[in-house]
Amino acid sequence: MSKRRVVVTGLGTINPLANNVLDTWKNLINGVSGIDYISxxxxxxxxxxxxxxxxxxxxNEYMGKQHARKLDRSGHLSIYATEEALKDxxxxxxxxxxxxxxxxxxxxxxxxxxxxxxxxxxxxRGASRINPLAITQLMPNSxxxxxxxxxxxxxxxxxxxxxxxxxxxxxxxxxxxIQNGIVDMVIAGGxxxxxxxxxxxxxxxxxxxxxxxxxxxEACRPFDKxxxxxxxxxxxxxxxxxSEESASNRGVNIYGYVDGYGAxxxxxxxxxxxxxxxxxxxxxxxxLLDAKLEPDDIDYINAHGTSTSANDKNETAAIKTVFGDKxxxxxxxxxxxxxxxxxxxxxxxxxxxxxxxxxxxxIPPTINLKNQDEECDLNYTPNFAVEKELSAAMSNSFGFGGxxxxxxxxxx
Numbered sequence: 066m067s068k069r070r071v072v073v074t075g076l077g078t079i080n081p082l083a084n085n086v087l088d089t090w091k092n093l094i095n096g097v098s099g100i101d102y103i104s105x106x107x108x109x110x111x112x113x114x115x116x117x118x119x120x121x122x123x124x125n126e127y128m129g130k131q132h133a134r135k136l137d138r139s140g141h142l143s144i145y146a147t148e149e150a151l152k153d154x155x156x157x158x159x160x161x162x163x164x165x166x167x168x169x170x171x172x173x174x175x176x177x178x179x180x181x182x183x184x185x186x187x188x189x190r191g192a193s194r195i196n197p198l199a200i201t202q203l204m205p206n207s208x209x210x211x212x213x214x215x216x217x218x219x220x221x222x223x224x225x226x227x228x229x230x231x232x233x234x235x236x237x238x239x240x241x242x243i244q245n246g247i248v249d250m251v252i253a254g255g256x257x258x259x260x261x262x263x264x265x266x267x268x269x270x271x272x273x274x275x276x277x278x279x280x281x282x283e284a285c286r287p288f289d290k291x292x293x294x295x296x297x298x299x300x301x302x303x304x305x306x307x308s309e310e311s312a313s314n315r316g317v318n319i320y321g322y323v324d325g326y327g328a329x330x331x332x333x334x335x336x337x338x339x340x341x342x343x344x345x346x347x348x349x350x351x352x353l354l355d356a357k358l359e360p361d362d363i364d365y366i367n368a369h370g371t372s373t374s375a376n377d378k379n380e381t382a383a384i385k386t387v388f389g390d391k392x393x394x395x396x397x398x399x400x401x402x403x404x405x406x407x408x409x410x411x412x413x414x415x416x417x418x419x420x421x422x423x424x425x426x427x428i429p430p431t432i433n434l435k436n437q438d439e440e441c442d443l444n445y446t447p448n449f450a451v452e453k454e455l456s457a458a459m460s461n462s463f464g465f466g467g468x469x470x471x472x473x474x475x476x477x
Contacts, residue, residue, distance in 0.1 A: 068244040072312050072477070073320040075154025075305030076417050077146040077254075081117030081298050081404045085149060090421050093429040094450040098282040098403050100296050106262055112269045115281035116260045117298030117405030135198055136211055137176030142301035143208040143256035144215055150252070151216065154305035155317050161217025167248045168213050169223045169239040171231025171255035173409030173464070174264065175205035181263045208256045208301075220248045226409065228464030229369075230328075231255055232302070233412025233472055237326030239306050249311040254303035257410035265297055271336065273373065285406075286433035287370035287399035288377050288441040295371040298405030302413035304420075320420045325358065325459075325473025327351025336465050337375055342383030344469045345369075345461065349387045352471035358457060360388045363395060363473070365422055365458040367415045368445070370399025370431065371406055378440040380461065385443075396428045396453055398446040403432055412462035416472055419458040423476045426455050 078085070081099030082092040092099070100117045108114040124133040124141035133141060151158050179202035186195050201207055206224035213222055221242060225234045232255025239253035259265075268274050275294040277284035285296040312319055329351065331344035338344065353360065369380055385392045400418050401407075407414055422428060427450055434447040455476065462470045 069246065070309040071240045071243045071306055071323045072309050073304050073306055073323060073420055074312050074317045075150040076320065077148065077150030077153060078300065078302040078414060078417055079119055079122060079142050079145050080300030080302065080407065080414060081119060084122060093400060093403060093418065094427050096403065096430050096432045096448060096450065098432060100281050100285060100405050102281055103260065105260065111262060111266055113265050113274050113276055114278045115284060115296065116265065117296055118260050119299055137179040137202040137207060138258040139172065139176055139256045140208045140211050142258060143170065143212050146254065146301040146303040147212050147216065147252060150303040150305050155315065158216065163217060164219040165248055165250065166218050167220035167222065167239070167242055167251040168209055168218045169225065169235040169251055169253045170209040170212070171225040171235035171409050171412065172205055172208060172257055173226065173228045173231055174257065174259055176203035176207050177264055178258055178261050179203040181261055212252065218252060227468035228466050229406065229408050229411055230462040230464035230468040230470040231409035231412065233416065233460065233462035233470035234328060236304060236323065236413060236416055236472055237328060237470060240323045240326050243306060243308050250305065250307040252303060253306050254301065254413040255410040256301035257408040258299040259297050259408050260299045268297065275372065283433050285372045285402045287372045287402050287431055288438055288445045289434050290436045290438040292372045292374065292377065295373055295401065296405035298407045300407045300410050300414060302410060302417050304413065304416060319477040321423050321477050322475040323472065324475050325352040325356025327355060327471045329469045331467030331469065333467055338379045338463060340379065341386065342379040344467055345380060345383035345463055346386045348469035348471040349383065349459065349461065352459065352473045356473040358473060360391050362457050363459050364453065364455045365428055366395055366397045367419045367458065367460040368397050368399045369461045369463045370401055372401065376463065378438065381441045381443055392443055395444065396446055396451060397443055398429050398431045400429050412460065412470060415460045415462065419460045419474050423455050423458050423474060427452055
């Protein structure tokens with residue numbers, strides 16, 4: 066018995082580039098950077114003073130103070146993105162979605178802002194003054210639960226915390242859920258708000274972040290010889306995924322097919338990828354196998370492309386291992402060059418990019434790529450978007466802990 070094909074019928078996002086899908090896409094293909102100096106807190110005591118922050122978003126204004134106070138910022142972003150995606154999929158946001166709809170969200174560090182605030186309150190004022198809502202704000206599954214409550218999602222619910230692979234894994238597990246007939250529809254995606262003082266300070270301590278404080282918009286430069294680390298970002302992206310039959314019965318627009326999913330674990334080091342990207346190789350091969358495609362079928366890869374020395378050279382090596390000589394013909398780009406790294410929310414955002422690339426036959430650029438590393442010798446679509454007829458795309462997401470996820474999408 067053949068498994069059901071899974072399609073995407075709705076998209077929603079809020080990220081450093083824009084607060085909706087249309088403006089996000091316009092900025093992506095125009096090579097706009099959403100990275101700038103941090104405006105939400107003082108950075109005088111930090112070695113890094115810039116990030117990819119969400120702009121012009123007031124949670125109190127969007128959902129009201131009473132609702133907003135119950136959630137961490139990552140929760141605010143996830144509800145916002147989900148609402149846009151549901152409306153895009155022609156679903157009534159005022160009606161409970163019920164038991165036939167599941168939800169799978171990914172996050173790397175959950176409600177880290179609420180965690181920081183609770184610790185600060187404890188240190189300054191004692192345990193009795195900690196916000197009673199702190200636990201439900203900071204737990205990693207908070208956004209999943211709050212989105213389910215808001216929109217009446219009563220089907221299976223999962224929260225995946227595989228670091229920067231989390232929302233790619235979430236989309237993959239949602240695909241499996243639909244293919245196996247557990248539900249007909251899943252709200253899938255990820256959320257993260259790591260633009261906090263402690264988070265940036267901690268990542269800076271392990272020398273993972275760029276320290277290019279003089280030129281924030283040029284700081285994230287994947288595959289460039291002068292790259293010096295990733296840029297912290299925040300945001301949420303949500304995909305409405307359903308069986309092809311369900312979408313056909315509803316008569317809704319289809320962005321594309323989620324046909325392949327592969328996951329693996331490096332089992333090598335808690336932060337560093339295995340030399341040559343062995344785990345990444347395994348994930349990509351499994352995604353191709355799941356999609357029943359050959360390496361020659363892939364036209365575009367949205368790379369993990371973090372702008373760290375270790376990731377970019379090892380991801381390049383992994384792509385060469387999987388695709389052989391074809392690797393040099395595939396268009397590749399890292400849109401993190403424009404958004405920064407959304408951590409657990411990155412995979413869902415880059416899935417959105419992959420789907421829109423297929424739909425519009427446009428490859429977004431890798432900006433700031435001016436001095437390409439000799440070890441990174443593939444076609445990374447430097448600085449300017451390229452028009453190209455596309456049929457299939459792959460999106461890679463790799464995370465601390467050795468977690469790897471690869472997704473394959475095909476055009477409708």
